[in-house]
Amino acid sequence: MKVAVIGTGYVGLTTAVSLAMGGHQVIGIDLVDSKIAQLRQGRSPIYEPGLEEALVSMLGQGMLDFTTKIADAQEADVLFVCVGTPEAADGTANLSYLEAAVSDVQSLQRVAPRSRVVVIKSTVPVGTGDRIASELRESSDLHIASNPEFLREGSALQDALQPSRIVIGTADETAASVLEKLYEGVSAPRIATTRANAELIKYASNAFLATRISFMNELARLSEALGTDITTVARGMGLDSRIGPEFLRAGVGYGGSCFPKDTIALLQLAQQHGVSLSILDKAREVNATQPIWFLQQLHKRLPDLAGKQIAVLGLAFKPDTDDIREAPSLKILEALQKAGAKVAAYDPIASPAVRAIFPQVQYADSPAQACQGAHAALLVTEWKECVELDWKSIKASMESPLLFDGRNAWPSTQLREAGFFYTGVGKS
Numbered sequence: 001m002k003v004a005v006i007g008t009g010y011v012g013l014t015t016a017v018s019l020a021m022g023g024h025q026v027i028g029i030d031l032v033d034s035k036i037a038q039l040r041q042g043r044s045p046i047y048e049p050g051l052e053e054a055l056v057s058m059l060g061q062g063m064l065d066f067t068t069k070i071a072d073a074q075e076a077d078v079l080f081v082c083v084g085t086p087e088a089a090d091g092t093a094n095l096s097y098l099e100a101a102v103s104d105v106q107s108l109q110r111v112a113p114r115s116r117v118v119v120i121k122s123t124v125p126v127g128t129g130d131r132i133a134s135e136l137r138e139s140s141d142l143h144i145a146s147n148p149e150f151l152r153e154g155s156a157l158q159d160a161l162q163p164s165r166i167v168i169g170t171a172d173e174t175a176a177s178v179l180e181k182l183y184e185g186v187s188a189p190r191i192a193t194t195r196a197n198a199e200l201i202k203y204a205s206n207a208f209l210a211t212r213i214s215f216m217n218e219l220a221r222l223s224e225a226l227g228t229d230i231t232t233v234a235r236g237m238g239l240d241s242r243i244g245p246e247f248l249r250a251g252v253g254y255g256g257s258c259f260p261k262d263t264i265a266l267l268q269l270a271q272q273h274g275v276s277l278s279i280l281d282k283a284r285e286v287n288a289t290q291p292i293w294f295l296q297q298l299h300k301r302l303p304d305l306a307g308k309q310i311a312v313l314g315l316a317f318k319p320d321t322d323d324i325r326e327a328p329s330l331k332i333l334e335a336l337q338k339a340g341a342k343v344a345a346y347d348p349i350a351s352p353a354v355r356a357i358f359p360q361v362q363y364a365d366s367p368a369q370a371c372q373g374a375h376a377a378l379l380v381t382e383w384k385e386c387v388e389l390d391w392k393s394i395k396a397s398m399e400s401p402l403l404f405d406g407r408n409a410w411p412s413t414q415l416r417e418a419g420f421f422y423t424g425v426g427k428s
């Protein structure tokens with residue numbers, strides 16, 4: 001099929017590349033000239049494992065192209081809307097990029113009218129797809145569906161190629177059958193439903209996962225007080241098939257582009273309808289305080305951080321991405337600086353982005369360098385290179401052997417045996 005993808009951010013670019021890999025002829029559209037120029041040269045603006053290689057391969061095979069002009073999508077049968085819906089000042093989803101994409105679709109219909117399916121992949125408040133469908137009703141040739149995306153940064157391409165489920169939200173038979181055909185080669189359970197249900201599935205999934213993490217983080221605080229081990233507790237919980245093992249990892253809190261913005265957008269949506277989502281509200285509160293709770297563990301050992309050197313390992317909001325949006329590391333760096341600590345940070349790829357916000361922090365070339373002379377080392381993001389360390393030489397180079405494991409990823413028993421003072425999250 002001939003497909004256009006409007007918006008080439010995380011979702012749009014991954015969608016474009018994965019559809020091209022699925023044998024469709026794809027054109028990606030974005031307003032930003034420099035981004036399109038970069039993409040046409042086979043360079044990905046985001047770091048995502050395997051994405052750039054796949055991009056180069058699809059460009060080479062002539063399955064994928066990029067443009068800044070919607071008019072170049074004249075031949076497309078399916079238009080994917082993958083623009084960002086960032087958090088507005090009041091916490092609601094800012095739909096201005098979406099509105100711009102809808103007017104692009106209208107202008108395309110004017111210059112090259114034909115039957116097209118418009119697929120909304122952007123995360124949008126419940127009711128948006130129906131509203132757009134009625135706005136576009138003037139053209140009976142347009143068929144609107146909501147088809148939310150569940151990909152995770154760091155494994156985005158893999159998730160797009162092998163999704164956990166495909167949700168097709170539409171009552172429009174043409175849209176439903178075109179999407180079925182488009183995803184023919186993808187083996188995943190299908191949910192055929194209304195646009196509104198599809199939209200809520202996306203928000204509810206993210207809100208539930210965020211709540212699960214906050215539940216475990218709050219339980220980790222209790223676990224710390226009780227002297228129990230939250231990682232063993234989580235393992236024991238996860239073996240219950242009704243609970244499952246995923247997303248039970250206590251840590252320094254969730255970050256990223258989705259959970260923070262989607263949880264507040266859902267709360268706002270609920271409020272607009274006179275409903276209070278109090279559990280979700282609390283989950284956000286726990287998340288906001290979790291990095292600070294983590295630092296309190298450090299303060300217990302080092303009450304005065306003024307002049308102390310602290311190593312911070314990992315800055316991206318999760319491993320395998322250079323994304324620092326809402327990363328817990330930002331709150332941690334801010335608090336450490338406020339307390340007068342000298343910070344040496346390391347991240348395999350996210351340091352340049354963090355340097356722009358915290359220029360006073362020293363950025364090391366390796367975890368070992370960050371730990372040199374440190375009074376304490378903090379694990380904030382569980383990158384492999386921040387977890388698998390030469391502990392003997394690290395211990396020899398630190399001023400004092402204090403380790404604070406914000407991801408419960410370091411080998412606690414081995415480290416204690418080696419003479420480190422080790423503190424995890426809810427893990428004594």
Ligand code: UDX
Pocket residue numbers: 149150151152153154206209213246247248249250251252253254255256257258259317318
């Ligand atoms: C999330 C959803 O998983 C994905 O389905 C949706 O499409 C977009 O939002 P993403 O934000 O890329 O994906 O990453 P995810 O792996 O979900 O992690 C989000 C945050 O939660 C990270 O900061 C991660 O470190 C944290 N996390 C995750 C925990 O603290 N504990 C866990 O057990 C799992």
